[in-house]
Amino acid sequence: MINKLRFGAAGAAIAAALGMASVANAADNADATATAEVLSALTLEVAAGTTLDFGSMVVSGAGTVALAADGTLTCTDPDVICSGTTSVPTFNISGGTINKAVTVTLPTGTVNLLRSGGALANASDVIVLGGFVDDTTAGEVTLDGAGAGSFDVGGTITFDGSEVPGVYSGTFNVSVAYS
Template sequence: MNVRVLAAAVALATVALAAPAFAQSASTTGTGSITVIRPLTITKNGDLKFGSVVRPSTGSGTVVVSTADARSVTGSVVGLSSGDTPRAAQFTIDGEGGQSVSVTIPATFTMANGSESLTVTTSNNLTGSASAQTLSNALGAAGSLAFKVGGTVPVSSTTVTGAYSGTFTVSAAYN
């Protein structure tokens, strides 16, 4: 065999063994991120107070406390100036500025006097949907939302006299 042919064969074999196999591959990078915000808190700044009223001698009426802290009466109910000053309940939600929150206020709650009870229908001064409120300020700063809860309670000639009280729960959550 020719030395040249042999040298060429050896060179070809060496190149074939040393050449890597090229396979298809691809890669990219991903990133992670997180935004940490302050927790929500709710503070009660004042209770809902209907004040003192005189029940009607016949028929029925209502006592309304608006979110502007004004009491009005209908029917033969008489509002007295003695006793608690009528006012709406007041709350403040604190959390991360600029964030959307859902506020939950019950539509009704019950006030009791022993075994007797009255149902209060609530109202509030939130603008728009309670499930789409926005805390003041911007992300990175503290934000807040203050609001009031008023109510309407029926009083009839058969309503048992005495002091009635009850509780209701207001809550909030980030959207």
């Protein structure tokens, strides 16, 4: 009887080992590929001599003046009369990876243009600039074969009617990043 138990226990151990071997033989593995693309750093500069210039205005009340990215001026409020030469800034991208898409980010809020010699605390010394627009396709520029591209930017200024004569100026930030 002891022999039968030994053979029985040994048989069970062998059967269990064979069963585990079957499970182990059913396992498999696979290799996956990992990639990383290194892109050239972008440089963004405003072309020399280009600015967002709305020209000259006579302001006798509230109103807005819009300058599109293509340089088209819209001055239709009866309390604002526009004249003079206008221009839009051209932003040049360089040093990028060829044929890659780049997303342009314009300011989403407003920027205060301050009258030269004025104070931000005085409403009559401030013109609000906002409504920024560009001439890109859906906010993107595709870099050329040299890793370069460019775009123009426009915006809208708003008058409250209290502005005093003078030259108003300020800065705004534009950025680019690979899409």
